[in-house]
Amino acid sequence: MNPEILEMLRKKSQPKSWEKLNNRFKADILDYIDGEPVYKFHSFLTDSLEVNAHSISVTVQPCSSYIPYHQHNYAEMMIPLLGSCCTIDANGRRIALDQEDIMIMGKDETHSVEELDAGVIVVNIALRNTAFPANDLNFMLDAGMNQSVSGLLFSLLSGDRDFGAKYCVFKTGHDRKIISLIYDVIDEYYNGDVHSNQIIHFDLLGIFARLIRHAYKEADSFEGGGRGEDGRNILKMLLYIEKNYADITLNGMAKKFGFNPNYLSSYLKKRTGLTFIQLVHLQRINVAAGYLADTSVSVDQIAAKVGYENPSYFYKVFKKNMRCLPNEYRKRMHDSQS
Template identity: 30%
Template sequence: MNLQELDSRLRTIAEHEEEYKSGNFTLSTNILKKAMTNNEEVLQMHSDNINIHSNKKHNMNILVKKHARFHKYPVHSHDCIELNYVYSGKCTQKINGKKIELTKGQMLLVQQDTIHRIEPLSENDILIKIIIHNDYFKSHFFNRLSSNSILTDFFFKSITTGVIYKNFILFNSEKSERLRIFINEFLCEWYDPSIVFEDIMGSLLTLIFSELVNTHTIDLSNSDGSSENNIVKILDYIEKNYKNCTLKDTAEHFELNANYLSNMLKKNTGFSYKDLVQHQKINAAKDLLLNSNLSTTEIANKVGYENISFFYKKFKQYCFCLPGEYRNN
């Protein structure tokens, strides 16, 4: 499938959309469980109900759908992570009572068990929903992306645990040409699967989330001083200054009390300041071991370790093997 064919497919008004448009079709919700929240009936969309496990195309726990236009979908929640991408036009959603306006190219991540509603879409409004089971999200992205960045690790763990990002994340990705390319290729592969479908889809999902991390990090670095933004800025600072930064210096940089900074990091990341610095040093060492010809001693010095024995000790503590074994395997 090429991009012209994809565009034509997405813009074509389906039979059920025609019925919604004419007012002759009502969405059946009888098979779905319902619950009352704040005096409002909420549909509970579980993965079994939306056939996320029984899709015959693949064994991946994901489902891609074009959201039906011309009708007001009921208030609902789901037990999966949902990515909403505005392919064309715009989209209005209400999440826990908060109105969210999305424009072309933006992406919204809705966490599991979040109560939300999508307002009716017009003909030019095309919304793509990528529904991802939590187990797949954790195994796939932690394996592929939790590598050389404490900030990236924190971002993905926060999505699944709700430590910082509660309910949703809006990505201001409308200017990202890379994301548009990745999404288009992703959709072409979904609607017209190749013989290596799962590999291509998995790789494209990784690229999509990597670009979202880039976009979100830039947004937060330019935003206000709220506590969640401070966490991201502090982790970014540690990533850039891990070789010789100290708790005192970092606290002074952000005009915070050192004890307050230490407690804030521990509460929101689960790690002490010292642990985060060590994590980043080891992450940098791992990257150099795999992508350079530097000796182990040179690498240890380059990432901020003067005591080689201590480097070996810490490396084994974090990686469960010695540097030479990591490089060879």
Template identity: 30%
Template sequence: MNKKEVFHFLKMFTQRELYFKESMIDKMEDNSNQFDIYRTINGENVYRYTFEKHLDHFIEKNPQISKHIKNSPLLIYKHNRFSYTPLHSHDFIELNYVYAGNVQININGLTITLNKGDLCILDTDVIHQILNTTENDLLVNILMKKEYFTSNMLSRLASNSIISQFIVNSISEAQYHDQYIIFNTQESEPLFDAVNGLIACYFDKSFYSADVINAYMIIIFSELLKSYKKEKSMELRKTNHHYIGDVLQFIEEHYGDCSLSDVAAKFSFNTSYLSRYIKSSTGKSFVAIIQEIRLNHACALLKNSNYSIEHISQQVGYNNITFFYQKFREAYQLTPNEFRKLHTPKKLE
């Protein structure tokens, strides 16, 4: 399967969808009876979905790709149209991506409509249900084990960027507080392309590759970070305020020679106010952020170039190489030379 065939693949009716369609009544997803039920303080019955049982059910229905996914921390499938899910919670992170049409999800008693291109991340333990869908509503579900979401995705996205670190932390806090977060990504062609690539690779047993799937997931989450930053920035601009993410982005782009007063002038802030704003928003001082950005870039150059230590020091904004060595050792407990040796691939003999 290639990317251009994904829409046709999703649009085809499954046997269950044909059954649901022909029955002419709303149908609940048929694998719910595999799961335990608990009762909320409001007296509602809630199914407790687990990743392992979902995976077993999926493998039973898709034996042609079972050997590739039996140990995978990811599970991807199309939600059956003409059906709904009961109230449920789960022990995994779930991404709901509306490929076409629109879908209504009831989350903690609140009904939310997701339109084509919208994506919703649902945390573990949040009570929700997908309401009845029609023929034109194509919903892609991506289930992730908790450890995959935290360690594999977010840590890699935030590893070398102060703005990515901040947005990842913001998303994590929003996820923790609200248990879900919605991204409006209708205008993101890279995300749509990545979803197509992800589905094409996942369901094609001859092209399945865990590395390629992880790469597509990195692209998807990178686009979500961009979407989150853009939306927060627009929200605050409407109230004549600047989003701290825009400030951090400017600092990251000009870290080599910008000063606090330069940043204050760019955003029409008083320098003292800007200093407090940065500290209260990130927990770090302006100087600490500059140091972190410079050292992140120095690490990338040490790992991926043959430049001399002195050249790297100057390139990232340290004119005093002794000071560079001091700050680098404080951050990593290694000298730049030791760091480079540690991250230099060994040559095959």
């Protein structure tokens, strides 16, 4: 917590009238929910209600102010730095954020925000698709572990709809390094200096990487909103597979989640398009690929480490997933790095 920055933000969080905001936004009405209009936001506004053309924008949410249902054509991070807040999705579901939680809302997702109590400070960081070149976000997909969380985060930030993500919520647990980076982004944005844009850019990438790490270590700290209402359950299951891939069994996982094994198998297939064993193979092969690229450990040892007692079977599964044999993959990776 940075008292100096919080005081600056408090001064910027004074109530604002929606009519005045909308005169600046010039938002279109897309639809109605229970008689309430749903607006489409196309631009960023600064705290002083000027249009901001930059790819990254930081603003403070006004307290005691009406915020209607809306969509925007950019991704947005919502972070309550002091106190708590609540977002409402298109189905009327309340998504509560505690102090220093981080919510990332995808573009074109309908939501509203409940009026903030006086003294609550919530920062919004808006991110256009142009905020990060694709190469900057590729680390989220290249990682051999934690693909469910990193894939959803990539989807939200890049605008790639294939992952089906609507939003994700990270319970940071007041992680000192994550919160420090957030305050640094705010400081650089409002008190700009030489290379502030570059520092903000790298701070945000650091935040994303640390959020992925935090979610991997603390499965309950992450909630993903996918196309169904059970996004949280499926994410927990995928994280469980990612952590226990080497010795996981369907019966063991079913017992962990209180499901019948046959029901769990059908549930995973319906929600992900992949069977339980396909999900396990995918995780094992991704991890094995990392070992092949980054170590000189023998293929047989790698096979055993990721959960394959029979090296021949490992070769077969690896080729099916990667379109080449393990030694060929290792050579290709080493050649690309030389």
